[in-house]
Amino acid sequence: MSRSALLVLADGRFPAGGHAHSGGAEAAVAAGRITDAASLEDFCRGRLHTTGLVSAALAASAALGADPAELDAAADARTPSPALRTAARRLGRQLLRAARATWPSDELDGLARRFPKGAHQPVVLGLTARAAGLGPADAAHCAVHESVSGPATATVRLLGLDPFDATAVSARLAPEADRVVERAVDAARRVAGEGVDALPAASAPLLEILAEAHAGWSVRLFAS
Amino acid sequence: MRTAGVRALARIHARADGRGGTCLPVLDGDGPLAPRRTRGSGGEAHVVLVGAMSGPLGGDHLTVRADVEPGARLRVGSAAATIALPGRHPGGARQDVTLTVADGGELHWLPEQLICAQGSDLTVTTRADLAPGARLVLREEQILGRAAEQPGRLLSRLTVRIGGRTVLDQELACGPGATGGWDGPAVLAGRRAVGQLVLVGPEFEVRPVGAGPLGEDAAVLPLAGPAVLVSAVATDALRLRRLLDEAQDRLAAPSV
Amino acid sequence: MHLDHAPAHHGPAAVSADVTRPDGARRALRIGLGGPVGSGKTATVAALCRALRDEVSLAVVTNDIYTREDAEFLRREAVLPPERITAVETGACPHTAIRDDISANLEAVEDLEDGVGPLDLILVESGGDNLTATFSKGLVDAQIFVIDVAGGDDIPRKGGPGVTTADLLVVNKTDLAPYVGADLGRMAADARTQRAHLPVVFQSLRDGAGVRDVAGWVRERLTAWTA
Numbered sequence: 183m184s185r186s187a188l189l190v191l192a193d194g195r196f197p198a199g200g201h202a203h204s205g206g207a208e209a210a211v212a213a214g215r216i217t218d219a220a221s222l223e224d225f226c227r228g229r230l231h232t233t234g235l236v237s238a239a240l241a242a243s244a245a246l247g248a249d250p251a252e253l254d255a256a257a258d259a260r261t262p263s264p265a266l267r268t269a270a271r272r273l274g275r276q277l278l279r280a281a282r283a284t285w286p287s288d289e290l291d292g293l294a295r296r297f298p299k300g301a302h303q304p305v306v307l308g309l310t311a312r313a314a315g316l317g318p319a320d321a322a323h324c325a326v327h328e329s330v331s332g333p334a335t336a337t338v339r340l341l342g343l344d345p346f347d348a349t350a351v352s353a354r355l356a357p358e359a360d361r362v363v364e365r366a367v368d369a370a371r372r373v374a375g376e377g378v379d380a381l382p383a384a385s386a387p388l389l390e391i392l393a394e395a396h397a398g399w400s401v402r403l404f405a406s
Numbered sequence: 407m408r409t410a411g412v413r414a415l416a417r418i419h420a421r422a423d424g425r426g427g428t429c430l431p432v433l434d435g436d437g438p439l440a441p442r443r444t445r446g447s448g449g450e451a452h453v454v455l456v457g458a459m460s461g462p463l464g465g466d467h468l469t470v471r472a473d474v475e476p477g478a479r480l481r482v483g484s485a486a487a488t489i490a491l492p493g494r495h496p497g498g499a500r501q502d503v504t505l506t507v508a509d510g511g512e513l514h515w516l517p518e519q520l521i522c523a524q525g526s527d528l529t530v531t532t533r534a535d536l537a538p539g540a541r542l543v544l545r546e547e548q549i550l551g552r553a554a555e556q557p558g559r560l561l562s563r564l565t566v567r568i569g570g571r572t573v574l575d576q577e578l579a580c581g582p583g584a585t586g587g588w589d590g591p592a593v594l595a596g597r598r599a600v601g602q603l604v605l606v607g608p609e610f611e612v613r614p615v616g617a618g619p620l621g622e623d624a625a626v627l628p629l630a631g632p633a634v635l636v637s638a639v640a641t642d643a644l645r646l647r648r649l650l651d652e653a654q655d656r657l658a659a660p661s662v
Numbered sequence: 663m664h665l666d667h668a669p670a671h672h673g674p675a676a677v678s679a680d681v682t683r684p685d686g687a688r689r690a691l692r693i694g695l696g697g698p699v700g701s702g703k704t705a706t707v708a709a710l711c712r713a714l715r716d717e718v719s720l721a722v723v724t725n726d727i728y729t730r731e732d733a734e735f736l737r738r739e740a741v742l743p744p745e746r747i748t749a750v751e752t753g754a755c756p757h758t759a760i761r762d763d764i765s766a767n768l769e770a771v772e773d774l775e776d777g778v779g780p781l782d783l784i785l786v787e788s789g790g791d792n793l794t795a796t797f798s799k800g801l802v803d804a805q806i807f808v809i810d811v812a813g814g815d816d817i818p819r820k821g822g823p824g825v826t827t828a829d830l831l832v833v834n835k836t837d838l839a840p841y842v843g844a845d846l847g848r849m850a851a852d853a854r855t856q857r858a859h860l861p862v863v864f865q866s867l868r869d870g871a872g873v874r875d876v877a878g879w880v881r882e883r884l885t886a887w888t889a
Contacts, residue, residue, distance in 0.1 A: 197763035202753030206592060213622070215591030228587025231579075258630040259575040262637060264617040267630065276765035339754050358586060378572075383563060384585070385576040386593040387600055387639050390627060395619040400730070405751035 187314045190284070192324045194331060199276030203269060204336030204404035205229060205329065209392035211340045219347040222337050226330045226351055230362055232386035234329030236260050237304040238366035239381045241325040242318035243373045244308020250293055250301060256378035257302035263390040265397035267302075269406035275300030277307060287313035322366040326359045327352075336404060411465025411495045412437045418453055418470075420511070422477035427451075430480075432473075439468060441482075450479040455517065457488060464527060465495025470503045474511035474540070481514040487549070487643075488518065490526035490558055498527030498559070505533065507540035519547040519599075519643050522581060526558030531565070534604075538569040542606040542633075543658075545650060549643045550580055550598045557581040557598065566604055566633060573631035574604065597623070597639040599646035605657055606633040615657060624649045626657070683775065690721075690781035691887040692771060693880060694760065694797035696824055697808035699790030702834040704732045705867050706808055706876065707787050711741035713877035718782040718884065721746040721774040723767060725756045727789040746778050756789030764801040771801075783884060793822035804883050806876070810835040811844035818852035826856045830863065830879050837866040 190196065207225065210216045216225050240253050261267045278300070282290045290313050293301060300306075304325050311321035334348040365382070372380035393406060414437030423429040428451040435441050440456045455470070462468050474480050490499060507513045515534075522528060536542055546564060550557030559581035566574040578600060580588045587593055594600065611632040619625045624638035636653040640646035683689050695703050707722055714720055722742060724732040726749055733749035736742065748770045752759040759766055767786060775781055786802055788795055797805045807828030809817050812835055818825055825831060831853055839846050846864065853862045861879065865872030 195762065197765055199763060199765040201755055201758050201763055202751050202766060204753070210591050213591075215595055221591055224587055224590035225592045226587075228590040228592030231585035231587055232593060235585075255571065255630075256575070259572040262574060262576065262627040262629055262635045263625065264628055272766075272769070275769060279765050279768060336753070379565075379575070383565075383575040383577040385578055387578070387637050388595055388597075389592050390637055391619065391623065391625040391639070394617055394625040394627065395622070398618065402751075403727075403754040405753065 184315055188316055188320045188323070191310060191314055191316065191320075192327055194335065196280060198280040199273050200328065200332060202405045203273065203332060204340070204406065205332035206389045206392060206396075206406070207333035207336045208340055208402060208404045209396040211337065213392065216337060216341070219343065219351055222334060222343065222348065223351045223354065226333055226355055227358065228386055229329050229333060229389065230326060230355060230359060232384040233389060234326045234359075235362050235366055235382050235384050237329060238322035238325040238363055239369045240302065240304035241308040241311065241321035242367045242370035243378075243381065244305045245311045245316065245318040245321035246370055246374070247312070248370075248373050248378070250305050250309060251296065252378050253305045253308075254297070254301045256381055257305060260381075260383050260385070261302070263393045265393045265406065266390065270302045270304075271300035272405070273300075273303040274306040277303055277310060281306065281310035281313060285310065285313040289313060318367050318370055319363055322363040322370070326362050326366070330355050330359065340403065411463070411467065411493070411499075413467050414439045415469045416441050416455065416471070418472040418480065418482065419475075420451055420473070420478040420480035421475045428478045428480060437468075438462075439470065446481075448479075450481050453480065453482045455482065455484040457484070457486065462488070462499035462501055462528060463491050463495075464493025464499050465497065466493065466499040468501045470501075472505050472513065472515070474507040474513045476508040477510045479512045482516065484517040486518055487521050489521045489523055489552075490528040490560070491523050492525035492527070492558070498529060501528065501530045503530075503532040504535075505542075505544075506535045507537065507542055509537040509539040511537070512541040513543070515542070515544040517545070519549045521549040521552060522558035522560045523552055524555040524558055527583075528558065528560050530560070530562040532563070533565045533567075535567045536569070536606055539608055540568075540606065541608075542566070542604065543654070544604040545601065547599065547601040547643065547646055547650070548578065548580075550600070559583045564602060564604075566606065568606060568631050568633065571631065573629045573633050574635060594639055597641060599640040599643050601638045601640070601646045601650050603636040603638075603650045603653055604633060608632055610634060620649065620653055624653065626653065687780065688888070690771075690775060690779070690784045691884055692784045692786055692802045693883065694786045694788065694802035694805040695808060696760065696788040696795050696797060696805060696828070697790070698792060698813055701790070701808045701810040701813060702867065703787050703790065703808045704735055706806070706832060706834065706865070707785050708736060708739050708741045709867055709873050710785060710877055710880060711736070713873065714783065714880065715742060719780060720783040720785065721748070721778060721781050723770045723774070723784060723786045724749050725752050725759050725767065725787060725789045727752060727754060727756055732787060732789070746774065748774055752789060757791045757795040760786065760788045760801060761796060761798045764798050767801050782888070783880070793817070793820070793824050796823045796827065803887065804829040806830045806832055808832045808834055811839045811846065811849070812842045815844040815846075815849050816852075818849050818856055821856045825853070828860070830861050830876070831857060832872070832876060833862065833864045835866060836864045836871060837868045
């Protein structure tokens with residue numbers, strides 16, 4: 183693995199559309215559930231162990247070479263909210279565009295042909311990691327990092343939260359994030375033998391419920 | 407207090423009787439699980455699961471299996487809420503529910519709430535395998551703790567397959583020892599009642615249901631297949647049931 | 663680097679600035695319109711649509727800050743059929759969406775070409791931002807920067823990437839100049855200093871001055887693009 187390639191992919195400025203998504207933070211702020219750094223941390227911790235874990239396992243699995251179509255269907259089954267499925271595919275499509283330009287590969291071209299309107303973002307992330315010469319743990323690290331940093335940076339814009347406080351939230355969650363990566367990679371390694379049922383399915387009811395309300399807002403800063 | 411963990415199995419098998427009704431060639435259970443046939447309506451057989459003992463306790467492993475054959479119609483409820491309690495045996499308690507519905511069969515799986523009492527540790531799996539032309543109404547409600555007590559630990563996984571394809575796979579972990587943030591703003595935000603209502607039927611392919619919120623704490627979520635999930639959280643069991651009942655009425659109306 | 667790729671090898675979606683569509687056809691010319699809040703970008707887009715819609719097949723992408731207001735204004739004004747107007751959500755950062763991370767805009771452009779194409783021209787409007795917001799060359803082939811006299815007649819003198827490098831500078835709302843004490847002559851002289859030979863149009867959508875010049879400039883670009 184190349185740490186430098188990993189940093190390129192994990193960089194929040196990697197142009198793959200993430201900046202327009204809050205990971206549910208906008209709806210949670212509006213509901214009065216994120217008000218400060220402490221509640222942001224609680225929010226991010228919950229997201230890390232649910233969506234973050236599932237995304238990381240999907241990404242690690244894709245990086246290990248599991249069938250993207252099966253992983254994409256597994257992602258659908260683990261994402262009951264249509265608004266979140268749409269957002270995940272949109273982000274997947276945007277990431278795929280950036281990835282194909284950054285690390286051209288036949289595998290990524292094949293994915294684009296198979297999913298012209300986008301596959302779930304974690305699946306694309308895993309294949310992007312492969313194209314960049316990275317491994318399953320790298321892909322999982324990127325996924326869990328996004329699951330926390332997305333809402334954290336969005337909250338800076340939404341609440342005017344001190345950016346140092348928001349970054350400290352991500353840093354405090356880092357040890358937990360490492361453990362989530364381990365779980366995700368363990369599960370991903372079982373997919374070859376047991377199929378996609380081996381992937382975790384941890385869910386966050388309020389993320390799903392609020393995502394549907396958020397999708398109906400006429401005035402909002404973030405796409406999801 | 408029991409001294410050894412209980413292994414128990416309940417089985418229900420529903421078959422079309424050829425005269426527009428449904429018969430139950432298999433209806434048995436042991437230990438704390440006792441399925442009883444009650445008066446049905448129309449062509450539908452009704453079964454109530456009666457908990458002969460309180461449970462599940464730590465160390466128990468309960469298995470429930472219901473199979474609905476082509477054209478048969480079965481409705482299963484329970485006599486009272488299930489209360490998960492702490493036990494003397496390590497490793498927690500386990501309850502596995504496996505449901506299959508064949509083409510043209512219909513299953514209404516509507517048990518009462520699962521209450522996770524303080525100190526309990528329960529793992530629940532519910533798995534429904536449906537043929538493409540099968541219909542299902544499934545409700546699950548998890549209540550975290552009895553009134554004014556801390557919740558027990560619960561790990562609950564719900565999987566729905568239609569024609570071999572998984573359309574819903576979701577796991578909820580909560581209570582002490584669950585992964586972090588379970589009670590925080592992304593997951594339950596202090597709510598103590600969580601519920602899922604799953605509706606499956608070919609009609610959802612023809613006439614998809616629109617997604618959208620149902621108030622602040624529930625949403626109608628059409629799945630990637632001929633199925634809909636209503637996901638809800640609430641402060642207590644009563645409010646949760648009301649939310650799910652309203653959703654069920656709303657979703658059932660256009661399909662008949 | 664991707665200009666040279668054979669599309670057949672590279673699958674369905676263009677990566678960014680490729681000049682051909684996956685089927686080998688030439689894609690639409692993409693012109694960006696940027697500028698500060700309230701300078702009249704959306705109104706200029708509307709005027710361009712009215713001027714050009716009978717000659718060319720066109721569509722619009724808007725980048726709103728936190729609503730779909732610009733797109734809705736254009737739909738309400740019926741300058742184009744609604745399916746030809748797409749709003750991109752920018753997460754409160756329109757300049758990011760048009761410059762640093764153009765993926766959502768490229769997707770919108772592609773979907774328009776797939777959905778209502780073939781298209782000759784796509785106008786990409788930026789959300790009202792500041793004087794530094796410019797479009798990426800990966801997204802647009804040319805850009806128009808719209809400022810207005812009410813924003814201060816010293817804007818051309820102050821410069822900034824939009825004013826100095828845009829392919830066309832539009833100084834809008836010239837009809838307001840007498841009311842806000844703006845010196846149009848000075849603005850023209852400052853713009854010339856900042857922009858060397860790059861063109862400037864003084865426009866008033868109220869009395870129609872300059873509207874034809876802006877449309878004419880777009881036509882020239884289209885001619886060059888399809889040549």
